[in-house]
Amino acid sequence: MGEQQHVKFPQEVIDEYAALGVDLLALFSAGHLGNRMGVKISEASADRVVGTMPVEGNTQPYGLLHGGASAVLAETLGSIGSMLHGGSSKIAVGVDLNCTHHRGVRSGLVTGVATPVHRGRSTATYEIVITDESDKRVCTARLTCLLRDVRPGDEELIRGAN
16 A cells, blocks of 8 residues: 555564465554555564654644544554464554643654553553654544454455555
């Protein structure tokens, strides 16, 4: 989909999904919505997911970064972490997202870093901190995903995530 991006994955993740014939970049990407918003994933593991998003094109009427855009970045990063935690036998489905918006941003790039708060068998929770180019916190979010078993018919979801 569109331009190729380079994402740093742990070798064991590359090996696990290569054995299944799954395109890692497609599965662990920003998806259609994230692509439209300019989200780019640069690092992805169950321990840490990093991505960026431009402010331009993602603003509300006052010219500030839209809170919903921050939520998209947060849910994207937390979902990727949850999927990587669950592994190839699970599908991560977001069940709760909350965001606290600390300051407005009018331009530049924001960076989100997702780190685990809880990683269990059936749920995973990630804290996502979004900062501006001056490393000032813009938003703090928390995402909880249900980790459900892959079922027959899910192959399309897994192989063709985008």
